[in-house]
Amino acid sequence: MHQPIGVFDSGYGGLTVLRELVSVLPAYDYLYLGDNARTPYGTRSFETVYEYTLECVTYLFEQGCPLVIVACNTASAKALRNIQQLDLPGMYPGLTSGEPALGTLPTRxxxxxxRPTAEIIGQYTQSGHVGILATNGTVTSESYLVEIDKFFPELAITQEACPMWVPLIENGESDHPGADYFVKQHIDRLLNRDPHIDTLLLACTHYPLLLPKLRAILPDHIQTISQGPIIAQSLANYLARHPDIADQCSQQGKRQFLTTDSPAEFSRQASLFWGEPVVAGKVVF
Structure with missing residues (x-):
């Protein structure tokens, strides 16, 4: 039976990733779930983020999704490894560390x-100095430091937590002059710590909405990298390598949106990230 690819985020930011997935892989169906009732995840404990993420991923599996993209850096940092290595084998006997036993279907x-970002971030920098802008949760997890070191141990990585950026974006202030102070504050702080940075990774899926302000502030030699295109190409490669998964994913070009909070509010806010009107349904756990 063919079912949509699930895309999960703590709120709206994952829509910037979904937009790129649709751009690269438009034929596939996608089911998006935003856990808006419990956002933000960035300030929550590892245990709480893991609990919430597992609940949302399990829900998407129950809807039939053979593949779920955790389009949230905080959830990826604090929950993904445990779900892949500890929970999947229990949910679907025959899976070990997320890999299927021969003859075991369906796989999830x-x-x-x-990980997909860490695998290629070194290809962007000339100076070997990379800055990472993220939520508190992603920064304190040190997941990017660990993963990038596996592929590019020679890089100098400097992280900067930007706790005000997500609230600014979700309150519709990202394009207003009042946001300038908070954007510049963190950029100045980061570049003061490492003036040799030539590449900035936006390690939060909300942050692409601040690109106009970032480009106005940053020197010309510093480039900003958004994750959406990276994740989209990574998924395309993954499906090509795993036809057993690709064959389970439906391809009718459908997009469905769900939220754990108010569908009307989600639909209103989501258009800012999605780029066109959204009509959402509600999930109650």
Whole structure:
């Protein structure tokens, strides 16, 4: 039976990833779930983020999704590894660390946003100095430091937590002059710590909405990297390598949106991230 690819985020930011997935892989069906009732995840404990993420991933599996993309850096940092290595084998006997035993169908997979980004971030920098802008939760997890070191141990990585950026974006202030102070504050702080940075990774799926302000502030030699295109190409490669998963994913070009909070509010806010009107349904856990 063919079912949509699930895309999960703590709120709206994952829509910037979904937009790129649709751009690269438009034929596939997607089911998006935003846990808006419990956002933000960035300030919550590892245990709480893991609990919430597992609940949402399990829900998407129950809807038939053979593959779930955790399009949230905080959830990827604090929950993904445990779900892949500890929970999937229990949910689907025959799975070990997310890999299927021969003859075991259906398979279920969960992918995140940190590993695909870490695998290629070194290709962007000339100076070997990379800055990471993220939530408190992603920064304190040190997941990017660990993952990037596996592929590019020679890089100098400097992280900066930007706790005000998500609230600014979700309150519709991202394009207003009042946001300038908070954007510049963190950029100045980051570049003061490492003036050799030539590449900035936006390690939160909300942050692409701040790109106009970032480009106005940053020197010309510093480039900003959004994760959406990286994740989309990574998924395309993954499906090509795993036809057993690709064959389970439906391809009728459908998009469905769900939220754990008010569908009307989600639909209103989501258009800012999605780029066109959204009509959402509600999930109650």
């Amino acid at each position: 997979r969960v992918l995140g946003v940190i």
